[in-house]
Amino acid sequence: MGRARLGVISVAIAGAVAFGGCDASENADVDRGRALFQTNCGTCHALAQAGTSAVTGPDLDAAFAQARSDGMDNDTIEGVVQKQISHPREIEKGANNYDQVYMPADIVTGQDAEDVATYVGSVAGVPGAKPPPLGTPDQVFAEKCGGCHTLEAGAGSGVGPNLADALQGKDAAFVKKQIIDPNSNITEGFQPDTMPQDFSQQIPDKNLDELVDYILEQVAGGGA
Ligand code: HEC
Ligand code: HEC
Structure with missing residues (x-):
């Protein structure tokens, strides 16, 4: 400096x-x-x-x-x-x-x-600037995930897999790991390095857990 x-x-x-x-x-x-x-x-x-x-x-x-x-x-x-x-x-x-x-x-x-x-x-440089609070889990999903993923069972895949189908039988720990470290396990037929790698920074841990719960509810309930 x-x-x-x-x-x-x-x-x-x-x-x-x-x-x-x-x-x-x-x-x-x-x-x-x-x-x-x-x-x-x-x-x-x-x-x-x-x-x-x-x-x-x-x-x-x-x-x-x-x-x-x-x-x-x-x-x-x-x-x-x-x-x-x-x-x-x-x-x-x-x-x-x-x-x-x-x-x-x-x-x-x-x-x-x-x-x-x-x-x-x-x-930039605005004192006390911080990210706006995240919305409800369905809003977070729509904003940050919905461009690539659907939660509608049988709807086919987008850039990323249809999560209602791909996550059948998976638990919260697996889903969370895939969100914060997507390359730890690449879904067959999809490209690595496509999903943002920094969700652990974008989404505070509490919101992340709520998002995972929301996703698994949709998966269990046959999709949104
Ligand atoms: C590959 C890494 C990289 C990316 C991607 C990148 N930058 Fe940079 N940026 C730098 C580096 C390194 C410097 C420092 C250059 C220097 O000190 O002369 C810099 C400097 C700057 C500065 C000047 C900051 C200062 O100290 O005055 C601004 C503004 C800036 N970047 C904005 C952006 C914006 C907006 C984007 C996205 C469109 C972006 N950068 C993408 C690496 C990056
Ligand atoms: C830019 C596109 C993109 C965005 C945005 C995105 N993903 Fe992904 N996601 C992918 C792709 C491509 C894959 C498959 C490759 C891989 O496993 O990394 C994937 C894989 C996954 C998997 C693993 C699925 C399986 O079969 O195991 C989960 C879970 C997931 N994403 C959740 C999310 C969530 C939650 C968000 C939002 C917070 C999100 N993704 C945002 C593209 C994206």
Whole structure:
């Protein structure tokens, strides 16, 4: 940290301010941006509101906390993030701890990049930011699992197996293990590394147990 890094950040800010005129953030969807952040950025960056804690890249709350308290607004942070996504800055050797890793350019583009940047701009460095409370188990399932899995018996599979069928006869310990460590046992006919690997970070343990109970109730009851 220190002088060198602050210098880099102010250069980035100057660029962002210059681009301010063509900002389209009014059309951005922060909920979508949050989900995109979790899959595309949360693998390297910690950000409290997203519930991510990876340490490959800088902690984005720490990165923007000082600037925010100095008065930098959401739009300006958004601009910095946009610029970093399309033109990741050169890593200064020895300037920080990240000089072994490079952030790839354009991990997200177009509307996706807009949504991610607007989302990060709205939460990074906000004091006390934390993830919104999770809903009921059926809402958690719909939000985090329903895109790939169904609980409707006989309905066929999606990207992931039909859980009403695949989990017949399985117990809570097995189901929980498959959620937090999906690659520990790959379901035949499906791809490894497809299911997010960080549900133990996204879903607090209490909610996870409730989710498992909910899933097993649906399995026992012949599906939702
Ligand atoms: C492969 C790991 C990796 C991924 C994935 C990644 N980043 Fe990064 N990111 C880094 C590293 C490493 C740095 C530090 C670069 C440096 O210090 O010069 C960085 C720096 C940043 C910074 C500047 C932080 C600061 O200290 O000023 C922002 C903002 C950022 N990333 C946002 C994102 C967003 C948004 C995404 C998703 C679209 C993303 N990153 C995906 C590794 C990653
Ligand atoms: C991006 C798609 C995707 C999402 C999102 C996803 N899964 Fe999966 N899931 C898969 C795939 C693909 C498999 C099969 C490969 C494997 O075993 O990892 C799988 C396997 C499983 C299994 C093991 C099934 C068996 O036959 O043993 C369970 C249990 C499971 N998922 C539960 C969940 C739950 C609960 C969520 C939400 C918290 C979730 N998954 C979210 C894709 C996904």
